[in-house]
Amino acid sequence: MNHVAPAQARISIIGAGPGGLTCARILQRHGIAVTVHDRAPGPGARDQGGTLDLHADNGQIALREAGLLEEFFELARPEGQEMRQMDPTGTITSHKVPEADELFKPEIDRGQLRDLLLGSLQPRTVRWGQALDTISGPADGPRHLHFADGTTIETDLVIGADGAFSRVRPAVSPAVPEYTGVSFLEAWFSDVENRHPDIAELVGPGGAHAADGDRGLFAQRNSGEHIRVYIIQRVPVDWISRSGLTIDDTDGIRTLLLDRYANWSPRMRQMITDNDGLYVDRPIFALPVPHTWEHDPTVTLLGDAAHLMPPLGVGVNLAMLDAGELALALADSATVDDAVRTYEKTMLHRSTGTARILEGGAEHLLSADLPDLGDDHDAQP
Template sequence: MLLENKKVAIVGGGPGGLTLARLLQQRGVDVKLYERDTDQHVRQQGATLDLHYESGLKALREAGLIEAFQQSFRPGAERVTIVDNELTVHYTERDNEPVQDLSNEYARPEIDRGLLRDLLIASLNENTIVWNSKFSELKENGSGWDLVFENGTTVYADLVIASDGANSKVRKYITPIGRLYSGVTIVEGNIYNAAVNAPNLWELTGGGKIFAHWDGKTIILSAKGEGSLSFYTITEEPDEWIKTSHIDFSRREHAFTWFKQRFSDWSNDWHEIFATEESYFVGRPQYYFPQDQSWQTIGNLTMIGDAAHQTPPSGDGVNQAMLDALELCDTLFSEKFTTVHEAIASFEEKMLARTSVATEKASQLVEAMLSKNSLQLFLDFFTGVRAL
């Protein structure tokens, strides 16, 4: 076995890194995962995720976690309602039977991000995750690496895998290729106790999702299992707009003022999002890596997920990261390769080819969301008239 008697370090405890740790442990690998968070419950874990049969669900099946997922996902959360700027419903799946059959290749079951993270963490051996480990730098040490953390800790690993997200601090040791601005900025929010604080929008979601499209602007609402409502705006904004606009999105009244100006042609019914202090908002510029990116393989260092191949916003990032984890693990245990270097080179070549396609599809999706006739495009997509 290529990893026999080797220490493996994963930097970053998102779904991709956690899935990889689980898969490697199943095969007896000595693996540690280093996560910057101080503990498992320190921060909000974002919106819901839809996992795909050929990627996210495939990784969970191989990890022996499909039964745990079956107990944690939310049947019905996948149902979509499409509305316009006036909250007029043009399409809804609210009366559809909730997804139950996870063996259906067309299933897209939804799970709250926090619950997915929890079930992956629970699957790992005790003390696999080293919390409060903010990565600082890598130093070559013989055939491996010393990982240095901000808390002063230094650990050795024979193989390091970066899974530290879009702002990866490890990526620079692999390639200087930087991210490109997609032209899109998301304003993300979360409304807690939404049945009380945003009752009309909460009712309209029906426990699922709302996609609102009008004149090149999009809003996505997702009901979460603990009763909150996640909120995303998707708009075309200049590069560095988050900095140059001087809008403090951490202050609800500032976010609301911006919304009323930017979405002035949308109904006041949307203002319910900003009616309560039990909420938060944050601006997130969206970046991606070039479709034609490549680098020289390093035999003891690689990366997965957004650290390797962030795409424009498409909802497929977690699925690609979990598939990365599965394919990397399978490659490292393939009998086709005699060295870790050969295995990583093969993995990276296939990963980059696959995610180049994903980047192109994500770009097309964003183009559709920003188009003047975005409402009709998405209605056609969901009713099967044509693909985006």
Template sequence: MTIAIIGAGMGGLALARVLHVHGIDAVVYEREPARGTRDQGGMLDIHSGQEALREAGLIDQFLAIARGAGQDIRLLEPDGTLLLQEDTLDDAPLLRPEVDRADLRALLLDSIPEHAVRWGHQFDSADNGVLRFVGGGSTTYDLLVGADGANSRVRALVTDARPAHIGHNAVELGIPDIDRTRPDLAAMVGRGNYWVLGDGMSLAAQRNGDGRVRVGLSFYNTAEDWFATSAIPFDDPPAARARLIDLFSGWDARFTELIAACDDTVVPRSISTLPVGLTWPSVPDVTLVGDAAHLMPPVGEGANMALLDGARLGLALAARPHDIPAAVEEYEREMFERTGAAARMSARIQDMLTSPGAARRMLAFFQPG
């Protein structure tokens, strides 16, 4: 088999690793020019994805870099009322540990041969078993796997579906080395996830393994062009923080102080998803994994589904090395069912976040009955 994987994210690398374990070569083509070119983002809550890491023979290495304390939860209302605080015991099982996305990606990259990843290769087009790259160059394939994320270009080879904005716009900020620079805020946020849910807005703070706290501000039921009309001057970080503090006026002063303490990294993010339960007629030589196949609201399922996609596609191909179309069809049948359920659950959580009384609704979700 000649397997070409587009994208060196969680799904594509998990696929390459599981194939490698089973003695099958694959090449990952990544548009980034080098391994450390781009910030990989914050922490990931890895739960069901641990199954994929077991299949990849990496579970022990994963548990060594996972943060059990990242399972801690604090849930508050905008007036400062603490609704829920769950602190993880030191000997608690790692059911939903947090891990730095960059660390997990590094673990996966280090687990496959160096030559299996071709950096600086951006997908341009593919047909009749020929893959072409932007700027020239081509290669052949028996199976092309789109692991190229939310804005996948491979997706168009199997479906006309495109991501649609869901009325959610977010701004990402951060406080570096918070234990040293702001120990008061570090104590407030705690070791894991800190959520303040209001009507139409939320603030989330997440402890990262490198000492940085990532702060996410979400604005729900907003238009796709909301950033253009919000008067947030993203090219002037201090002024952007001041405008964001204005938008959170009326909230407890501790929360706006958290925004004020952030550095000059101020990144707007417009949230889109693919249709819940998306499927397509199986194509013998092309398939998708991860966000390319089932982009969901960012509520903790995406990376887990991507890892499982990669592992299970790898296992299907290993079981049917001489019948790629059958392996693809088997993988897609299971993936559609599994990720459809995850997408429906993610949509329900997103609905809780965007509805009045979000904090109390989320409390009931965490403590049913």
């Protein structure tokens, strides 16, 4: 059993996404040392994805505990809460416009949120270029983390915040994500007011969704005059290669999509074919429901590593709520083991209930009725 006091423990977070960084920030605010390890060579190594909303009843709670809520509101876009539901002709069938002072779930770019969290941490908290390979050592600790660069460290608690295809998860669970049968193809549009004014007008300041039961589109306004569109299809996970194409064959994919969306209006098809640059393939995976594990005093999970679900407005919000609750449990408990037990008792119950509600929910993305596409649309690992 792990009887180490959190203040004396060596705590290692795997993954420098919103969940991992939120957990680190709150731990440091309570005087608890922590190190974050991330596989990327640096903070700007890859695109962080599109915009997301942070809800007042989960994500914003975590930011308040992190002491960053006011800074978040300075960066957030309340107008991004606007949502348009359209049919395949581009006719608006439902239009939600937020009140002038509405702040329940304002939008923020993922990159801006990550920069906010990174900037709040003590120097050298994040160790870049450290891709976790395996975890060894007894369940009651200490654990050894073996990284792909050949380094090994000893630690008292491993927190898996490393997303859908977590390298920490196998230490506590054999579960692996399963393909939902629904896939996103992401398209980017830049300088939209000048270069894509029709699309900018169609999407508006927030998000826009349209579907016909078999295929759909979801567009979201990002900061800096950018729009991302997610082309949603019920297809095999390897649909691009099955079509004899590769992801960098932009013209070939466009031709295929024009055929599949032939009954949609030319105005709507602009969001499929007028993109700047390559498409990005993002098949949607989810963990089996329920996903739980036997308590381990030296390893736990948060966010998608613990409860990967379809992207229906809960991903980042739950990850940050998990992070805040775990950090506070560590701050308030006598031992690491006590803290992990306290955290998992609440988190696993909550995530199981939410996952049951959203099970099979990827199909809702193809429904003509507007789903809650609140955050994490890009479904990155």
